[in-house]
Amino acid sequence: xxxxxxxxxxxxxxxxALGLLATHGDDxxxxxxxxxxxxxxxxxxxxxxxxxxxxxxxxxxxxxADGGDLVIGAATRHAELAAxxxxxxxxxxxxxxxxxVGDPQIRHRxxxxxxxxxxxxxxxxxxxxxxxxxxxxxxGPGGTRxxxxxxxxxxxxxxALEPAxxxxxxxxxRQPGAGWGYEKFTRRANDWAIVGVAAxxxxxxxxxxxxxxxxxxxxxxxxxxxxxxxxxxxHAAEGTAPGxxxxxxxxxxxxxxxxxxxxxxxxxxxx
Amino acid sequence: MRVELTVNGRARAxxxxxxxxxxxxxxxxxxxxAANVGCDTTSCGACTVLLDxxxxxxxxxxxxxxxxxEVTTAEALASDAGLHPVQAAFQQEHGLQCGFCTPGMVMxxxxxxxxxxxxxxxxxxxxxxGNLCRCTGYHNIVRAVLTAAAAGPGGPASRGAGHDxxxxxx
Numbered sequence: 001x002x003x004x005x006x007x008x009x010x011x012x013x014x015x016x017a018l019g020l021l022a023t024h025g026d027d028x029x030x031x032x033x034x035x036x037x038x039x040x041x042x043x044x045x046x047x048x049x050x051x052x053x054x055x056x057x058x059x060x061x062x063x064x065a066d067g068g069d070l071v072i073g074a075a076t077r078h079a080e081l082a083a084x085x086x087x088x089x090x091x092x093x094x095x096x097x098x099x100x101v102g103d104p105q106i107r108h109r110x111x112x113x114x115x116x117x118x119x120x121x122x123x124x125x126x127x128x129x130x131x132x133x134x135x136x137x138x139x140g141p142g143g144t145r146x147x148x149x150x151x152x153x154x155x156x157x158x159x160a161l162e163p164a165x166x167x168x169x170x171x172x173x174r175q176p177g178a179g180w181g182y183e184k185f186t187r188r189a190n191d192w193a194i195v196g197v198a199a200x201x202x203x204x205x206x207x208x209x210x211x212x213x214x215x216x217x218x219x220x221x222x223x224x225x226x227x228x229x230x231x232x233x234x235h236a237a238e239g240t241a242p243g244x245x246x247x248x249x250x251x252x253x254x255x256x257x258x259x260x261x262x263x264x265x266x267x268x269x270x271x
Numbered sequence: 272m273r274v275e276l277t278v279n280g281r282a283r284a285x286x287x288x289x290x291x292x293x294x295x296x297x298x299x300x301x302x303x304x305a306a307n308v309g310c311d312t313t314s315c316g317a318c319t320v321l322l323d324x325x326x327x328x329x330x331x332x333x334x335x336x337x338x339x340x341e342v343t344t345a346e347a348l349a350s351d352a353g354l355h356p357v358q359a360a361f362q363q364e365h366g367l368q369c370g371f372c373t374p375g376m377v378m379x380x381x382x383x384x385x386x387x388x389x390x391x392x393x394x395x396x397x398x399x400x401g402n403l404c405r406c407t408g409y410h411n412i413v414r415a416v417l418t419a420a421a422a423g424p425g426g427p428a429s430r431g432a433g434h435d436x437x438x439x440x441x
Contacts, residue, residue: 001311008272008289008335031336038331039313051289055336079325103401104383105316108325109332189400190314 003041010053014139014168017054021164022141024050030166031055032075033109035102036118055111060168063087070094072170074113078125079104081112090174093200096182097128103190113167116152119159122192122208124184126153130213131180131198131205134172140165149213156211175201179271181264185256187247194247195256197236199264209242209257219261229265236261274338278303279347285334293329293337294318297344305345305374309403316402319375319382320344326382328401345374348381356426357381357419363427366415368406376402380416389420 011017021028029048031037032055040046054060060075063084070090072081081087081098088095101107101115101124115125116136129136129149136152138145141164152160161167180200184193184207196207197216202224204216218235237254244250275284278301285300297303297320306329309317313331320329321343329342348355354362357380367373376399383390383398390398395416396409404412418427 002292002295003290005288005290008333010335010338031333034333034336035313035331038333042311051333053336102313103316104398105319105326105328105379105401106313108322108327 001042003038004044004047006041006048007050008053009050011057014054014057014059014166017052017057018139018141018164018166020050020052021166024052026163028052030117032060032111032114033077034114035106035110036114036120054166060113065090065174066171068174069171070174072112072172074116074167074169075111076113078102078107078110078112078115082107090176091132091172093132093180093182093198094125094128094172096180097124097198100124100182100184106190112170116170117159117161117167119153119157119212120192121153121156121210121212122194122196124193124196124207127193127196127198127205127207127213128182129170129172130215131200131203132172132175133201133203134170136167137169137171138162138165139168144168146171150215153212158212173201179268181267183260183264183267185260195242195253195260197257197260197264199261199268204236204261204264206236206240206257206261209237209240209253211243214240216257216261223265229269230262233258233262233265272335274334276334276337276339277341279343287334289333289335291334293320293322293327293332293334293342296334296337297329297342303344303346306378307371307374309371309375314403315372315375316379316399317372317375319378319402321378321382324382324385326379326401343378345377348377354426355381356422356424357384357416359426360415360419360422361412364411364415364418366408366412368404368408372402372404372406376404376412380412380419383416384420388423390416392417395420 027049031051031053061073078098078101135148184196193207198205206214216236218238219232222232237257242253307317309315318329
């Protein structure tokens, strides 16, 4: 399978990429690792006329601590995220989630910014960012704004990113020593979650239980009210209307959400 | 567009279509046919090559994205001294059946051992999860990678097994 023709431009800087976005508008797509976009282009589900490659920009890569936050450049690859001692110490759930994406080859190429901007509701990193209460930095012609994970994921493969904006960095609160739980139910080794659950710091996020990564708010409230993991998990699917496919119907996904939430909360308690 | 990159130790410059995928560049422009097109959907790993030493699926990398970088395919593994230790271990442990997945499997194993020279069996199985063998010959493949790891860079057996026709990697 071969993508439809396009013009490839290697951006020289984030500002250069923003300028190109402004020039080419809807005809252009940003390319980083390309592990969501290129498969879609090969299937002709996406046919951008211009590809702006930001994958090699050093200013968008790297991981650092900034006060109470970890700041992760958007072009940081999953393998780097998973291997980072800083992330492992201060946001171990994120480190674990990065190691669950696809397979080693995919993790060598895919980037956190690309995965978040793609906003697949079944993916690992969007769910992890929601569970962690993280945020993204979006740079546009008018400057940079910060959007919380809860507000960033707007719908099915849809985010708060404006067409002329670039996701430059990801922020997650540093929570060294905090318990966390992460459950990903799949049938095949390197697949997306049929249902996923991530729990940390009183927040519970669900993957593939709706058009975007969701908070299990009823279960969070039960937990805050003193419920046990098993009791709180009974509320995990409340308010959800997950899609159906060959892997699972709605009732089965809701069952999985309850079971996986219990496991994640028990793991979180165990530290 | 013009791309300049290093393939198996040799600097190249080629005029290519912007949309040319790395697997097609390697097979059709460079004439390197070890990496195979299998699923063509980033799933099977038959097209695995190393990009700056890291395993990647070349069906999902643009040639343009490899510009200025170093690509290594299975053709570069053997030398005048014989098979690469991972190749020798695949031979010794019979880590292949039909052979279609083998070049990708070997390159994924070379990449894995570069990152983790002494993996456990579980780490080998997880490290190769991006490579499918439709003959289901996984046990011998895992055994081969463990054999290569245990033998270290010297290889599991004598390295005089021919294959002199291959280029030496720089």
